[in-house]
Amino acid sequence: MSVLLVGIGNTLRRDDGAGAAVANRFSGRAGCRVLVVHQLLPEHVEELARCDRVVFADAAVDAGGVRLERLAPSARTPDFGHTGDPAWLLGLCEVLCGRAPEGWLLAVPAFDLGFGEGLSAATAAAVGAAERVLRDHITK
Secondary structure: OOEEEEEEOOOOEHHHHHHHHHHHOOOOOOOEEEEEEOOEOHHHHHHHHOOOEEEEEEEEOOOOOOEEEEEOOOOOOOOOOOOEOHHHHHHHHHHHHOOOOEEEEEEEEOOOOOOEOOOOHHHHHHHHHHHHHHHHHHOO
């Protein structure tokens, strides 16, 4: 099974880079392709079409803890003023390619979205927990 791990976030906005931090920990791992992006775009559909499972890792202010949840493709059109969302991208993949990979969202708690580099201590700890959750999920 081919797995695509998409790390979403801006590493210049402190904890917003949590998704990228998780994804980078899986770079070079057999059977797992890694894509790190600032935001989801329609152009990413091509990558999704080539995998069996996709996990979107992203920072979440309201996560409460590391959370892994299944996503269903959505036809809802996002507000393009900022970014598309993972369910919308899966839906677009389904429409354009006739199928979508199994989709998951890995939410990583974020506490500091101010300007600057590096994760807060709390989010750095959550990235470690997210790595363990994701490692278990990928090996299933």
